[in-house]
Amino acid sequence: PRIQASQSGPQELSSDHTLFSNADGMKVAKSCSQCRVAKRKCTPDPIRDGRCLQCSTRHQSCSWSATRNTKPLLLPVDSPSPNPLVRVVTIEDDVRDELVDLYLKLIHDKPHTLFHPSHLKSRIRNGSLAKGTLYSILALAARFSTAQGTRERTKHLFFQSAKDRVKMSVDDISLDTIHATILIGNICGSEGDSSGEALYFGIAFRMAQILRLPEPSLDDDEVMRESRLRTWWSLYMIDQWSSAGLNIPRQIQDSNQFQLPMSELDFHSLAPGQPVDNVSQITRPGLWGYMIILVRVFGQIQHLHLQLADGTLGNSGIETSTRQLASKFETFIQSLPSGLQLTTENMETHARLGIGQAFIALHLGYHHYATLLYFPYLGSQLTHILDRKLFATRCKYHAAAFSDLLRSSNETKGCEAVYFIVAHMTVISSSALLHTLLFGQEDELFDTKRRLYYNFQILLRLKAYWRGVGMMVSLQHKSAVFRQAAL
Numbered sequence: 001p002r003i004q005a006s007q008s009g010p011q012e013l014s015s016d017h018t019l020f021s022n023a024d025g026m027k028v029a030k031s032c033s034q035c036r037v038a039k040r041k042c043t044p045d046p047i048r049d050g051r052c053l054q055c056s057t058r059h060q061s062c063s064w065s066a067t068r069n070t071k072p073l074l075l076p077v078d079s080p081s082p083n084p085l086v087r088v089v090t091i092e093d094d095v096r097d098e099l100v101d102l103y104l105k106l107i108h109d110k111p112h113t114l115f116h117p118s119h120l121k122s123r124i125r126n127g128s129l130a131k132g133t134l135y136s137i138l139a140l141a142a143r144f145s146t147a148q149g150t151r152e153r154t155k156h157l158f159f160q161s162a163k164d165r166v167k168m169s170v171d172d173i174s175l176d177t178i179h180a181t182i183l184i185g186n187i188c189g190s191e192g193d194s195s196g197e198a199l200y201f202g203i204a205f206r207m208a209q210i211l212r213l214p215e216p217s218l219d220d221d222e223v224m225r226e227s228r229l230r231t232w233w234s235l236y237m238i239d240q241w242s243s244a245g246l247n248i249p250r251q252i253q254d255s256n257q258f259q260l261p262m263s264e265l266d267f268h269s270l271a272p273g274q275p276v277d278n279v280s281q282i283t284r285p286g287l288w289g290y291m292i293i294l295v296r297v298f299g300q301i302q303h304l305h306l307q308l309a310d311g312t313l314g315n316s317g318i319e320t321s322t323r324q325l326a327s328k329f330e331t332f333i334q335s336l337p338s339g340l341q342l343t344t345e346n347m348e349t350h351a352r353l354g355i356g357q358a359f360i361a362l363h364l365g366y367h368h369y370a371t372l373l374y375f376p377y378l379g380s381q382l383t384h385i386l387d388r389k390l391f392a393t394r395c396k397y398h399a400a401a402f403s404d405l406l407r408s409s410n411e412t413k414g415c416e417a418v419y420f421i422v423a424h425m426t427v428i429s430s431s432a433l434l435h436t437l438l439f440g441q442e443d444e445l446f447d448t449k450r451r452l453y454y455n456f457q458i459l460l461r462l463k464a465y466w467r468g469v470g471m472m473v474s475l476q477h478k479s480a481v482f483r484q485a486a487l
Helices: 033-038 053-057 093-106 117-126 131-142 148-168 175-190 194-210 222-246 264-269 287-310 315-335 344-352 356-378 388-410 421-439 442-465 467-476 479-486
Strands: 003-008 019-021 071-074 086-091
Touching: 033 053, 086 093, 086 148, 093 117, 093 131, 093 148, 131 148, 131 175, 148 175, 175 194, 175 222, 175 467, 194 222, 222 287, 287 315, 287 356, 315 356, 344 356, 344 388, 356 388, 356 421, 388 421, 388 442, 421 442, 421 467, 442 467
Parallel strands: none
Antiparallel strands: 003 086
16 A cells, blocks of 8 residues: 554653663663753654654754664553654555645635745655644645545545654654644644644744744745745734634734734745845745735734624714725725736736635635624614714625635645635625515626535545534524525
8 A cells, every 4th residue: 555554652761660671781862862862752753764763853863873773671561651642654665756736826825824834844754844734735635636545545644643753753843843733733623623723833833933933043944934934924814803703802912013924936946044134025925925915904804793792882983994805805995906906817917826716715804894894784683873884785795705706716736725714704604695585676686696616525524534524514504495495
């Protein structure tokens, strides 16, 4: 088989009851010199011979091979090991590389932007990427493989292996560990595991604060500087979304202290080792930079909705806040460069350049956030707002525009939107469309039914990739309604 896994507990080498001898029967050190100095547990790396797991994870030199010409004389079989089980996963290079390409194409630069693509691939090939990070990437990508065997044998295997690796090296405060916990948090969210999502994102937030992201180190090249910056902004985006979904306080406050991410094409063209002073032609912001501008407005929409829920804002305040946020959306669209405006030509151009999905993610986000802003005006609670009908009409417009763009993107090669959060946005779009179906004008019904039907087809497609989509649809009892509306 091309993908194999075995599960075994690592030998516990730091127990006082564990003795080793060399060929002459002399007692020798039970751990490498690096672990002895650091006063940490020393366990073998099941992947790399000649190194311990702790040094391998930290990319440190290791004296393991110099002290391991030994055999165990006594192991405490009745004492449970404090270390988790290690899943030893072997995968052929071509399968691994296929999954990494799928991740970069379908996931990366949409819900998060963490890696310089060519540098990531180089680290994977030379074995310097932390295993927890690699397994997390493979776990996200395996579901999209065209090979059934790869899908079935790697989705849960890689995910569990990634968590095992992170748990074993959770004290390794590094960019690799932050990336692994971000990816694992995303997978937990897609599985409906809200506690796991909050836990792993929380670890990522705290490590980022300890490392003082996104502030660069003096010896960082431009690839590393931008990677740190993009990681921090990814955490900002995650914070906005997860705090709302999990109803927990935000960890990163709004600030204009740090620059926005550069153009994706400029970032991809950087070479590792390129000094900072040679990047005067860099364009900022790129697609992800504009996504951050949008998500700042999303944060303010969340705050408005909280005020609506607890009744702390009167009618005049509600209308004023809605108008102010509507003005920010209008300014955003008008300020977009002509090359980033939503046109068929721009969509096809970005697809040819390999960043079509990121382009679509930006515009799907715009219509989603606008739908959320106006969504409360579909109900009967805000009947005293003077422009309630206008705001309700705008909500239905953006919900329809989202559905139309989703369909166009999935019909355009290189623009497909299949990451997990698309399902949540599609459900919101469909909820607004259902209002049109029930209370709209006769001439609106045909197009509304068509959009509802297509949204449902998208959810079915996403359900095949993401288990949480099934739970999402079931909880909201939309499936039967969509089917009926499509008839």
